[in-house]
Amino acid sequence: MKATGIVRRIDDLGRVVIPKEIRRTMRIREGEPLEIFVDRDGEVILKKYSPIGELGEFAQEYVESLAEVTGHIACVLDRDAIVAVAGAKKKVFIDKPISKKAEEILNSRETKVINQETEDIFCEGIYGEDYSSFTAQVLAPIIADGDAIGLVALASTKGGEEMGDLEVKLANTAAGFLAKQMES
Missing domain, CATH: 3.30.450.40 (GAF domain)
Incomplete structure (x- = not known):
C-alpha cells in the first residue's frame, strides 16, 4: 500500500472526504460506489466497486x-x-x-x-x-x-x-x- 501523506478527519456523521487529487487519479466520480474492506491490522481499505x-x-x-x-x-x-x-x-x-x-x-x-x-x-x-x-x-x-x-x-x-x-x-x-x- 502506498502512503499519500494526506490526513483527513471523520465528521460527526462518520464521513471522510477523499481528496480531489486522489479522486481524479483513481477516476472516482461523484456517486460512484466504493467497497469497504477491513483487515486484521485495523486498516480500512476503500476500493472502487466493479459490478x-x-x-x-x-x-x-x-x-x-x-x-x-x-x-x-x-x-x-x-x-x-x-x-x-x-x-x-x-x-x-x-x-x-x-x-x-x-x-x-x-x-x-x-x-x-x-x-x-x-x-x-x-x-x-x-x-x-x-x-x-x-x-x-x-x-x-x-x-x-x-x-x-x-x-x-x-x-x-x-x-x-x-x-x-x-x-x-x-x-x-x-x-x-x-x-x-x-x-x-
Missing part, C-alpha cells in the same frame, strides 16, 4: 467462447479496466486502464465499429508485443439497470480484416447477456 468484476470468471468464459468462434481478441471492460480477455496474452491486457475513447463510447451507450488501423482504442498502454495497433474493432456497451457499466470489445490485429454485422451482433449479444446476469 462486472463480480462476473469475472463468467466473463472470462464468455470471452473465451467469443474468441474461439470469431478468431478475434475478445475483452470485457468495466468502467476502469479490462477484466477479461481471450485470444491474446492476458498479461498484456488484464487490468490495463480503458482509454478516453472507450470511456466516450461507454458514455454514448452506442455500439461502435472501427474498421481502420488504430492504436489503443479500447485500452491504454498496449505497446510492443503483437498488439501495438488494431485493424478492426467493435465495442458494445453493457447496460444494466439503465447504467452503462462496461464494454464488450472484439479486436483484430490482422491486416485487411473488417468487423461486420456478425461481429456487431455477437458483441451486442454478449453485452446484453452480461447485463442480464448483472440484473438477476
